[in-house]
Amino acid sequence: MRLIRLSTYYLLGMVSIFCVSIFPQYFSTRGTPESTGYFAQLFSFGKDLMIPESWVYKFERSQTGGAPMMEIMGPAFIYSMQILLGALLVGFSIALLLALGSAFLPKIVLSPIKRLLDVLESVPDLILATLLQVLSIMIFKSFGVDLFRVASFTEKAYFAPIVTLAILPLVSMFKILLLMIEEEFLKVYVTFVKSKGIDKFNILIRHILKNIMPLSFHHIKIIIWGTLSSQFIIERVFNVHGLTFYLLDNFKPITIFVTLGLIFTPFYFLFQLIDLWLKEDPPLSYETRRSSWWRKWRMGNMVEATKRFFENILYSLQSINIRKISPFRPLISALFTFCRHMKNWKFALGALFFIVTISYSIFYSVTTDNHVDQVRLYYSEDGVKLLSAMPHAPTKPFFFGSDKLGFSLFDQLVIGAKYTLIFALLIALLRVLGGLLFGVIYAFHLGPRTQQWIGKLIDSIHFLPLSLVAYILLAPILMPAFTGFGYEFTYTFTERILLEMFILTILVVPLTSVLLGKEIKRVLDYEFIASARVLGGSRFHLFWRHIFPHIGARLTILLGTQFIQVLLIFIHLGIFKFFFGGTKLDFDPMGADPPMSITHEWSGLIGELGRTTIASGRYWYLWILAAFMLAIFAMQLIIQGVKEVQQVKVGVLYKLPKAQNIKAKNTSELPSYQVTKDSFKVIGNEADRTLDPNVDKKVDRKIKPKFKRGFERGM
Template identity: 60%
Template sequence: MRKFVKIIIYYLLGTIAILALSVFPKYFRMRDLPEGEGYFSTLLSFLSKEFFQKEEWVYSLNGVDKKPILDVLWPAFIYSMEILFGAILLGCFVAFVLSILSFFLPKFLLQPIKRFLDLIESVPDIIIATLLQALVIFIFAQTGIEIFAVASYSEKAYAGPIITLAILPAISLFKILILMMEEEYLKVYVTFARSKGIRNFPILWKHILRNIIPVSFHHMKIIIWGLLSSQFIIERLFNVHGFTYFLVENFTPMTIAVSLLLIFTPFFILFQVVEIWIQEEQEKAREVKKDSWKQKMSFSNFLLSSKVFGINLRDGVRSFSWDKLSLIRPLTWMGKTFALHMKNWKFAIGSLFFIVVIGYSIIYSVTTDNHVDQMRLFYAEDGVTLISAMPFAPTEPFFFGSDRLGYSLFDQIVIGAKYTLFFALLIACFRVVVGLLLAVIYSFYLKQPAQQWVAKMVDSIHFMPLSLIAYILLSPILLPGFDGFSYSFWERVFLETMILTLLVVPLTTVLLGKEINRVSDYEFIASAKVMGGGKFQIFTRHILPHLGPRLTILFGQQFIQVLLIFMHLGIFDYFFGGTKLSMDPMFADPPQSSTYEWSGLIGQVGRGAIGSGQYWYLYILVPFIFAIFAMQLIVQGVKEVQQVKVGVIFKLPSFRKKKQSIQSKEVAPMITKESFTQIGRDANGNQAITPP
């Protein structure tokens, strides 16, 4: 009964968060108008006049026809869930089969497979969907065979969206299963079973899989969270009339609230039920751990409350002096750490990519004042013969082609690099730093019940698509109204940076807080506490060095996630810094980015460029792939440097290789009969050495 009450409370808290979120677009649009209200007034007005009024649950079609909102959204939601669960089942099946087939492969065959999957995983979902559509269109143009429908028109499209969405869970779950299988295979019970003559496959099927499936369930939350964000975009690319289509067509607080509740409710119930079942299955193991933990804590309290060598350790805890706080020390530490990691070629290449690209973009903007070449008509040398008109394909007059307005794609990529990469790095840094600061409070100052409550509340975020939430919050900020933008350029940049940061800070806080708790359970931390170490000293001198590699990995993951959000928003013409819209009703230009950042170019891919045969727009996707791959190199380099520190050596220095090769070439001395001397005694009894 207690667990059921907690579930109800968590669900109500998630519902309140959804309702509070649904009125943000209306509040931002109306705040500068004379009839505008405050945020809480807008929220209370929506709840009292719309949400709790049954007759207001309507969906407006084209602003004229009105239907019950569930009659419109429910079939669309079912269609979307059919695609989503089809992708989950297909991805899990492929991952399960491949993991079983690959587990017993030799290491020299398994490692290339893992590296290939890492490469595929770095390719964003938009690129996969675009390439898949281009491949189907190309095959149809060459052979007349339509593999599957690339978009929904009179009939619903299933194959394309399901295949595209299934790639992410298939790769992620395969890597997770392989890693857990390898760790489980090294445990004692597996060695005991092999000593009894049981073969490897029965051990894998009857024992290993049974132990790792409950653990893999927790990873499915992250996978489904990513799938929900990807589906928000895939439905747009494949023209699927799911809940995304109807949400965008009627962007009102009621539609937002009902759509998010339809997504949140089934996944919340499903994961809560499964989690309760897993907790009941593992209750005995938890009780054993709890008893050992109590004994450990009682022993620690005994040490802290007793006098060791005549000193009361509890009273001997040293306090932190703010006079010792200096900015030079962390900067020096960061410089030394960066220099150490630059010796790793993967980290060096990834870092140089960002330094060179951002630096070149800044130099280009300063020297040319953000000049972008434009040509609407391309004539021959005689100035009369028309060769082509915009958009231009590579290689003339522009080597990388142009957009629909005749602007050079390469110039736009160069100018927008500094905005895209710098602010993606900045947002990722804010997510990690703010999450780390709050994680310290979470770990050191919240008791265990409070930590569990916070973790459960934050866990609800996994059931709402991140890209959809960003779309809802940024709609009134990035799009201009009839009188232009409501905010200045730097205000739009600041608001978007803060919103994209705060959306993920709760997750990074709980994640890093749990990591701090895990490190705090180490024996050397208990020893530091016994010796009188304060919380600040223990965190900075002991815990933070262990978190360093984990923070870098988390930073890389957040950077890639920010780039994906930029791409997803770009499909809907939401560009970083604001979207310039043409108000000419007759000859309206396509939406453009005010900063030429890369998501503005992504929007052009989503406007039928591939379907019309303009394949050079795929060049726009290449910078995103390079940026993601460079960040993966940085993360991999940090992992290797950390593994070298703990004794796992990937590559010996050249002088050590040379020394080992010289030692191997030296011929060991041969021992023969002549190598010995005969020791005896003469006639007088004295010791005499006789040569051999």
């Protein structure tokens, strides 16, 4: 049975890859006279896959018939996997050693290490690659040693891409292991083992490390998913001739299908086998299997089961009391929550960055009509002496320098801030809202068997690089196509923005749906939910009054993480000259300008970066990466602030209040404690009560009247 399920999930994954592979061809040919429908192109592509002669790789600039597909893609896949596995092995090994060594450090040393990990985790992979290239150039100029060689057709590069790619899994895994080891040391069995006289090293190796490995497996899948997207960029930066190179050189449906299939297959079977080894799927009870939607489907009652499923959703929608839903109530609640969080300095600092940056960008655009200063040649005051030519270095004529065409970098960063930050926040918000909507359906209307089936199916998305899939889907939308009379966009500016937002949202909604669905299920198991159900609360009442306030902080944290992920995708697409809203190309034969962003958003400046740019000494281009870093770091502060406010709310103090020195006004008023014969008495003895018959009256007089009246009323 497990083998059948394993094969079914794999086939469904390959079908999804098959459907995605045809999207670039469909979007690029849509609207042309020879275009056909999506399903017609999908059917034609399916027939071609059945013909062995169609599995041919054709080079873009070659006039020959091409070569067999696997003769080209096979070695490229092995080369890419060598880099990926080498980076994962190096990163995880160093992270494990550092985590084990950090367990013996005092807390005063661990605190700055955790803060450093938070900062490093917020640094994008492109920034790390750029900084390592800067370091390599400085070493080469000083000592003549080139550490990071760029690959070519004749020789392969391993050291530079492996070291750069290993930083992300190293930092993420080190942080996760450090937190899990700290939590494990607080458990009861560790205290029991310590009482037997076993030293800390043996406890760490024999017990703690063994217990945290199954839990760390879930984090490893997320880390590998992010590393796969990073490899897509690292191979481009270091000119690695792996899967990325050959995919971009021949961007055809067959090449896309083979590339995604080669990435999906080994990781899918590897993690499924580990799941079987760890026994992640507990057997369901007989009652659950008997009442499950899947059993009804197998018995031939698919129509009835589907009808009942939608009837339950319709009943839940009818139970919503529109009158009790005020449009102003969520806004007022959100405003009060925002004001309460602004008392936390981390949340306030991060929120003020977005408010000030977006406001200034809008104000600048309104007052200057998106004007960008340009100086091609900068002369002295006499107009004779040439001081600099484009690109201009800081500080003259522009304080932050200019790009290759002489446009001010600061003006472009200010104008593009509103597009980058607002649309990244909007896409992240749509991901969370979409995940919340489908998460409610997942938690309330699906049985355990169906939830397990959907969870396993969506878990397969972790084996496809998100940036690579986004590139495949957005390539024909953001880049102008040749129409016979020139290069023109297939879609309008508004359509390009809406399609990009939809694609970047829909790629992650299945993952956020399962994540939030499991979170809602966890809250549904609480005792106060059972009490609300006994009192007659509907599903909508349970969600709106109890579950939503309970997971509100979780939604905010998820919004922040999705915002950071959207910015990383913007950076990755910017490397390939795919800019938000479209890429402006210049085909002037007298001197074509480089690709530019129509909206001046920040990823449009990412294409300016490169090894040759840094090697030529144009270090002011790093302002572009600094803008992304500030935005990511500001969101990290917001996430940390929400966590701290939530910890205080549930009673977990993250910062102890400072002790205040209280001085007496007069030292003579301090009581003198001297031992006398009356110093030792038995409290509550009847003999003491007879010494003072009015003791009950004295105690009763100290009770506040309102509490006394309440107590008497309760009697």
